[in-house]
Amino acid sequence: MTAKDTGADLHPIGRSPVVILVRPQLADNIGAVARAMANGGLFHLRLVAPRDGWPQEAAWRNASGAQRLLEQLTLHDTVADAVADLHHVFATCPRPRHIVKPILTARGAANELREITSRDLTCGLLFGPERAGLDNDDMAQADALIRYPMNPAFTSLNLAQAVMVMAYEWWQTIDTTPVRTFMTNESNLATKSKLENFLTHLIDQLDACGFLRNAPKRPGMIRNLRHLFQRGEITEQEIRTLHGVVTELAIGRRIRGRLEKDMVDETT
């Protein structure tokens, strides 16, 4: 997969936050981080003193098409070096203690990062090593801390999952997808008159077979059927299918009725 495929070339530094992994331990995770970043439209990755050196084969195996991010990443000895060209730095920190600094939710941080980049300022996100997280000196390099609101009874978050949450929230800041849409490929919603035609067909057949023979209950039963078929949006294709279903069931009933009549005729 090329950089064009991930959209990486569309996002020069300054257009999206730089992800900085501080002393990452597992190459598997570095690869998974690259993939999660590409999912959310983050393309700039920096590593500070990765434990097992760099490059690592396992990272490439785990990047699933986001290898370009690994090829383009930069390697740094210290956090100070990794953030030197950035204007704003946020640090993820599940359990901040004794620190005097603003704390943001993931969503709040994503919105602030979007606002920062819209002012043509560069920004970065620090993620700590898998086991211990960022240390106090790392966090002192940051303008603000990010703490994800999640289950406080189970805060052990995988490194790539932590990056995924920020990448996801980063993308949501510009996404305008409606919360609920309706998929009607190759088909159009049925108009009310087409629904009415079907209901008339259904009621005629139900009258014919005697299902609606209880006169006092008939209006209520019809209303219930109408409610049921009105509940969701029905397409023209589905209306055609329903016409076929009713027709075929009615034919079956008529054939059975004829067979039963034949059997009665034979036995008499």
Added chain:
Amino acid sequence: MTAKDTGADLHPIGRSPVVILVRPQLADNIGAVARAMANGGLFHLRLVAPRDGWPQEAAWRNASGAQRLLEQLTLHDTVADAVADLHHVFATCPRPRHIVKPILTARGAANELREITSRDLTCGLLFGPERAGLDNDDMAQADALIRYPMNPAFTSLNLAQAVMVMAYEWWQTIDTTPVRTFMTNESNLATKSKLENFLTHLIDQLDACGFLRNAPKRPGMIRNLRHLFQRGEITEQEIRTLHGVVTELAIGRRIRGRLEKDMVDETT
């Protein structure tokens, strides 16, 4: 880690959506899914026909404390069996085609799931196999589809990452953390009078050393310093530190002044 640690015992079925992995391929991913679920307060996991059978050692290794979810999961032959006791089923589906069904964003789905559970109805989330995703028959079991708004140029989402996004959004539906807070452990914010005391101290010393000797510029320089120290919230502890910094710098200057005077005395 016990179920109490993850909070699993606090959430009987019906209080949170059931996660249903359909024909999952990699046990690693099943373990990572359990961990992501616990992060977001989802505790009920079901597997439909896992490719390599069940149980699998690798799942336990990757669950990082969420093993209880694996111990309590149920195994099913078909999707129909896995959803039989549920009232609502949503299916994640990155690229729905030719399907007439509501499509929700992850956030929209999480809000609808929360609303469903608040009505004491049970609900489930279908996730497809790693490579192919859910097939058309799987999706026909669902009331609605979920499509995450993410980078359309890179939609290859790891299974555990996909679960993470829904688990994260599920938790956000009840989270009330302020978007931005301020961490002031063991310290109190300084009042304006304490800040003013420090500024007076600083200005006195800057007057003494001649830094503010340019009378026309003096008010502006003082105002700039005042703006700088007003920019963020300053704690009482930080004010004490700043007093010390100014005092010590001033002592250094005085000592140097004395040394220079001594040197002048010696050379004359």
